Amino acid sequence: NAGVTQTPKFRILKIGQSMTLQCTQDMNHNYMYWYRQDPGMGLKLIYYSVGAGITDKGEVPNGYNVSRSTTEDFPLRLELAAPSQTSVYFCASSNPTDANYGYTFGSGTRLTVV
């Protein structure tokens, strides 16, 4: 069982470039999330989705976009990359039930914008 898979693991972008961070999960979880983690800081929610075709903004959505065409995939798009987007990005999923509200995280994508 792979869980949550993120690609790539590392990426260096030049200012103004665009890229898509991929996230896929094989647990049939309805809820998926994108977080960013800046050095020494906690996790900030960028976007989340409660099911295929439904997405919503989190705390720090500016400069990002998402789509959720399938239950499994939740890609994060960066348009016109800026140095402020240098961070580690984590995708997570959950299936809220009475038994378990916890998240399963991917291993992260470390992005540097220069």
Place this chain on the structure above:
Amino acid sequence: GENVEQHPSTLSVQEGDSAVIKCTYSDSASNYFPWYKQELGKGPQLIIDIRSNVGEKKDQRIAVTLNKTAKHFSLHITETQPEDSAVYFCAGLNTGGFKTIFGAGTRLFVKA
């Protein structure tokens, strides 16, 4: 807005000692409190959680306590081992909503 404060930001203990990490939440509607462990280069992993209708929960060397009145909850690790060294995040969630609010994290060092 909702907030979860976590202390200390860094904690260093000798192997075999206990470690305690404390969190305070602001949203009185929060009713689910997970703790995540993040090892170097990896994503956070859920290690224990507690619901608002429970005061304490234990799992081997780790335990979590919750004081709803004071809006405090804590993680206790006993008989610490070097492999406990990691960043620990507390979090709070209103299970009627969608967004888990995370604390800023505590970096735990266990010295052999």
